[in-house]
Amino acid sequence: MSFATASPTILARGLSKAYRSGSREVPVLRGVDFVAAPGELVAIVGPSGSGKSTLLHILGTLDAADDGEVVLAGQPVAQLRGEALAAFRNKMIGFIFQFHQLLPDFTALENVMMPGRIAGREPRELAREAAALLASVGLADRQEHFPNQLSGGECQRVALCRALVLKPPILLADEPTGNLDPASGETVFRLFLDLQTQHATTAVLVTHNPELARRCARLFVLENGVLRAENTRSETFGTQPPPSSRTASSDGPA
C-alpha cells in the first residue's frame, strides 16, 4: 500500500465533538481548526477536562469527530476504514497515550518492538533498534521487565520508545512528561527535538508543563471547546511554518 509521501502535515478543520451521557450532551470541541507544518513542534495546553486528549485522539484517527475533517499528509482520514486505516496509523503516527497503555503480558523491549512487528519488520534488527531507544531514555537494564515491574515514569518512557520505533512522520504525545522527574522530562523533550531534527517529524505535545510548552515553536490553548494560539518565547524549537502554510488557526481563531 502506498501513502502520500508529500509533506507530513496535520490539517484539521471544524472539529466538533460532544459526549452523551443519558439525556445530557456534553460539548467538548466546538469547531476546532488546527494546522501543523512539517517538522513543527506544537504544544497544546488547557485545563483538565478541556478536551486535549479528545482532540489528540481525533487527530490520531483513534476517535472520530461528530463534525469536521482531519487530513494527514494529504490523506483525508475519513476515507480510510478498517485495515487500511490501521496500516496508515501504524506507518504515519506515533501515539503516546496519557496513561501509557503498555501491553501487560509483554516486556518493555517487546512493547517497544510491537509497532515494528505489526509492520512486518525483521525482528533482530528491530530488537536492536528498540534496545537502543530504551538505552537512550535510561532503561537499558529494564528491557526484560514487564509493565507491572516498572515505575509510572519508566512505563511512560517505554511508551515514548514504542511511539518512536518506526520513526513516524507524525508524533502525538499526551502528557509524555506527566509522570517524570525534571531530568527525565528534559530527556524526553530532547528526544522529541532530536527526532525532529533528524526526520522532520511533526509533533503535537499536550502538556501541563508551561515551561516545556513555551519552548515549542507554537503554543495553543484549548478552553471552552475552542483552540486559540498563544505567543511563545523567541527561543523556540521546531521549524516555523512558511507564511503560506499558516492559516487563521496558526495566528488565532478565524
Ligand SMILES: Nc1ncnc2c1ncn2[C@@H]1O[C@H](COP(=O)(O)OP(=O)(O)OP(=O)(O)O)[C@@H](O)[C@H]1O
Ligand atoms: N468516553 C467519554 N464519555 C463521556 N464523557 C467523556 C468521555 N471521554 C471524555 N469525556 C469528557 O470530555 C471532557 C474532555 O475530556 P479529555 O479527556 O479530552 O480532557 P483533557 O483536556 O485531556 O483533560 P486532562 O488534562 O485531565 O487529561 C471531560 O469533561 C471528560 O469528562
Ligand SMILES: [Mg+2]
Ligand atoms: Mg487528557
